[in-house]
Amino acid sequence: MRTIVTRFAFLALALMLVISACSPAAPAATEPPAVSTAPAEPYVFGLLMVGPYNDHGYSQAHYEAGKYVEEKIGAKMVYIDKVNTADRPGTTPDQLAGDLVAQGAKLVIFSSDDMKDAATAFAKANPNIYVIMGSGDQVWKEAPNYEAIPNLSDIMGRMEYGKMIAGCAAALTTQTGQIGYLGPLINDETRRLAASAYLGAKHCWVAEGKNPADLKFKVTWVGFWFNIPGFTADPTQIVDDFFNSGYDVVMSGIDTTEAMVEAGKFAAEGKSVWAVPYDYEGACEVSPKICLGVPYFNWKPMYLEAITAASQGTFTSSFQWRGPDWSDLNNPDTTSVGFLKGEGLSAENSTKIDAFIADLAGGLNLWTGPIKLQDGSVYLADGVVATDPQVWFLPQLLEGMEGQSAAE
Amino acid sequence: MKHTTLNRIGFQLFALLLAFGIASLVLLAVGASPVQIYKDMFGSLGTKGKIADVLVSWAPLLLATAGLLITFAAGLWNIGVEGQITFGAIGTTLVLRLLQNSAMNAGLIIALSIFAGMLAGALWAALAGALKTFGGVNEIFGGLGLNFVATALTIYLVFGPWKRPGTGSMSGTQPFPEQFNLPLFEGLRLSPWALVVAVVGIVFVYFLLQGTYFGLRLKAVGKNFRAAYLLGIPTWQYMMFSFLLCGALSGAAGALQVTAVYHRLIPSISSGYGYLGLMVAMLVNYQAIAAIPVAFFFAALNIGSIQLPIVHKLDSSFSGVLQGLLVLFILLAEGARQRLTPKA
Structure with a gap:
């Protein structure tokens, strides 16, 4: 008998909880959907x-x-x-x-x-x-x-320009001559960006008077734009493997910051490693000291x-592939891609990066032949400049790069 | 009799209130207004398009539930249902790939591919069943293991032999040409064929369990394995058969995911409908017809919860919290009812 009484007491208590929970709460701190107090309806x-x-x-x-x-x-x-x-x-x-x-x-x-x-x-x-x-x-x-x-x-x-600058920073900084590239999934976009990073790295490596054959550039693919446990390879593991096998700079090609986080940990243990994040201008904040700089998208302009055109009814269908504002790479109102230097970049290398950026602004085009694909076939003959589609639809990684060119 | 029914309804209503109450507390804890949230979640479902979206999830969910009702009746916890959906989707994709360039009629190819999905699902379930019957491996562990294998196989296929030209991505295989998609209602994402398959599935299970000798004997196996054996029911054959049927129905769910929803194979093709189906099956307590509204309600929670991140910046996994609480409290209420109600 007593147990039944206690059970009912418990149930009554629970009911009270429900009632109190269901009563109107204080106004939530959320904005009402698509309703504005402004006189004109916002677009x-x-x-x-x-x-x-x-x-x-x-x-x-x-x-x-x-x-x-x-x-x-x-x-x-x-x-x-x-x-x-x-x-x-x-x-x-x-x-x-x-x-x-x-x-x-x-x-x-x-x-x-x-x-x-x-x-x-x-x-x-x-x-x-x-x-x-x-x-x-x-x-x-x-x-x-x-x-x-x-x-x-x-x-x-x-972003090809951003990746070239980032690749240059990596090549100038590496002490082992080994650069790891954390790739997302394999497609046209990711191939051309990894290749652009390599072209930038090779250019600055050679400019230092070094032999391009001594530069190791390896791409390891995750399988998606970011880690999905159980579905993709683990980017943290890949970065660790890079650092544990002689690579001292890891460039990120994925959406998230694993390369930065792991580089920060290795550096805290006293190892000389660096990382280059990607995509977002604030990405260096994750581990500022080992960050060489970040090539980022600036979708704003x-x-x-x-x-604006859509809101005024003047939208027209188009394909836009816009480059940086060379007069100010980091002007949020004008540039479409930017490069923000990180604390990990030495003063000396920073000057060299500035010179490289000036060269690019002056018309230096690294997508100029001779360029061979990974299988050794000629992609661009000597002196031939790649067309936009040739860059956009790059079919393989380039000669000198290690890593898969296409999904197996 | 009437008294018991009323009593049961009372307890279940109370459980419902309790589940929503606790879920509301969770919402209050993150500073949101429960009333507003429920209003937005369910209010968003007022359009034709939204109802159609709910039905898009309802069809595979109902099929998975239908299959699970059979294994539940046999006293089996077929956790492997998730993998059976996945393997069904693989079977369907395989047949579509093999036949898409043939001269055969596209409608026939779709039908064959759905059939192949059912076969593949049954095959995967048979593995779990064989492990249980002949290997002595509990179906929960066998099924769970096979779920992982099915996912791994999907990922291998999507990134490997079935990859898009030049691309390996989580986003799945190359979508099939339009003629291999189940036709949709004009302007909606819903295929009438998906509804037909789902309804046929659940009606089949209803009659199987309520109206056949087979269903009766299956329930006997589920209630008391040993007694059923002593009464001369071929118990292991019945268990195996329940696995096969469940696998076929789950495979059909996977086939719909490919032919009616995604039009390709993606790594998470099962969309969690197997696990969700387990919850629905537990809630409806062998009542196949009750699965129709309950599965609809669960699908509606899933679709409605998309409003949470959009409008309230809250995670949509809240729908999972609510679904879990519902199952928990309904089961608790049933237990409480049995203990609190004096035996007549």
């Missing part, structure tokens, strides 16, 4: 990010650009991050884009290469919504899969332009 745009919005990498660079557009033209951003089937099982990017449209978005940015098919499908199914495909090439007339999609634009920065 709403949506952003889909493949990783967390605060990843100190690729996704955060997009997020900050969105914030910038909000500020500049009083628009409002709605976003959803971790848009990938491992983090959001059962969803597709076009479905999530629909959710952003339901929140009032008139334009949706699909920011990762991974979402290309979905962006195309979404743009076709929603002709009244503008679509920006970050890093895409669907509407590029030079692309083999070109399609005319009037409400879609491709936007990309010429291109997003501002496209979203």
Whole structure:
């Protein structure tokens, strides 16, 4: 009998908890969806990010650009991050884009290469919504899969320059002559960026009077843009393996900061190692001392332009692949890719980097022959300058680089 | 009789309140208003497109649940259902790849591929069943191990032999040409065929368990293995058969994921519907028809929870918290009811 009484007492207590929990709480500190107190309705745009919005990498660079557009033209951003089937099982990017449209978005940015098919499908199914495909090439007339999609634009920065500068910094700094490159997955984009890093490294290595054959440059691929335990290779493990086998500089090609974190740990144990992060201008903050500098995307000006045009009804479909503002690499209003030096770069090497940047600004093009592919075949004959499609659709890594050129 | 039913409903309502109450406390702890959150989650489902999206998840979830009801009836914890969905998807992808360049009618190819998915799912389940029956490996451990193997195999295929030209990526294999996708309702992501397959699956299981001698004997095996054996029921054959049926239904879920949703093989093709299906099956307590609304509710929670990150900057895994709490409290309430209610 007594146990029944205590049980009922417990149940009554639980009921009270429920009632108190269900009563209206203090107003939540969240903003109401797509409603503004401002007199004019702000233009709403949506952003889909493949990783967390605060990843100190690729996704955060997009997020900050969105914030910038909000500020500049009083628009409002709605976003959803971790848009990938491992983090959001059962969803597709076009479905999530629909959710952003339901929140009032008139334009949706699909920011990762991974979402290309979905962006195309979404743009076709929603002709009244503008679509920006970050890093895409669907509407590029030079692309083999070109399609005319009037409400879609491709936007990309010429990160090749950023990677060349970063590669140069790595080559100037390495003491063992071994540079590791942490690659994401294998595709056109990642091949050309790893290759650009190598071209920059080789250029500055040779400029020091060293033999290019003595420079080791190895690419190890993770399998995705960031670590997904159980699905991808572990970037932390790969970086550790690099540092434990004689590589003293690791360049990151992935969205997240494992290379920085691990380099910081090894340095704290007294090892002479450095890292070059990627994507996001604040990425050096993770381990400032060993950071040689970060090549980063600055999506701000291109997003501002496209979203402003969309809000004014003057959006036109185009393929944009824009380079740095050579007069000021780090001007947020004008440059599309930047390079921010890190504390790990010595004063002497910093001067050399400045000279290299000046050369690039002056017209030095490292994508000039002779360039051979990894299998030894000639890609660019002596003196031949690569066309844009030749750079964009690089079929293999280059001769002198170690690592897989295509998925096995 | 009537009294017991009322009593049961009372306890379950109480469990429902308790689950939502605790979930609300979790929300309050992170500074969100539970009322607002529930309103946004369920309010977002008011459009035709959203209901369709819920049904897109409902179909494979219901199929996995249907399969699990059979193994549950046989007293088996078929945790391997996740791998059976995955292997079904692999089977479907294989057949689509083999036949996509043939002169065969595309509709026939899709039908064959779905059938292949069911076969593959059954095969994978048979492995777990054989391990249990002949190897003495508990189906929970065998199934869990086979889940990992199925995922690893998918990753190998996506990055290896079935990779996109020049690319190896988590984003999956090259999407199949449009004629190999199950046709969709105009303007929606939902295929009527997916609904048909799911409904046929659950109705089949309903009649199997409620209306056949086989179902009765299967339940006997589940309730008391030894007694069933002594009564002359071929127990291990029944267990194996329940694995096969569950595998076939889960395989159909995987086949739908390929032919109706993703149109390609992706590493996380099962989308967790197997584990979610286990929860639905536990909640409905062998009642196949009850699985229809409960699976719909769970799918709705999944789809509605997308509002959390968008509107409230909260993680959408809250839907998982709520689903887990629901299962926990409904089971608890059932236990409490049995202990608190005086035996008639």
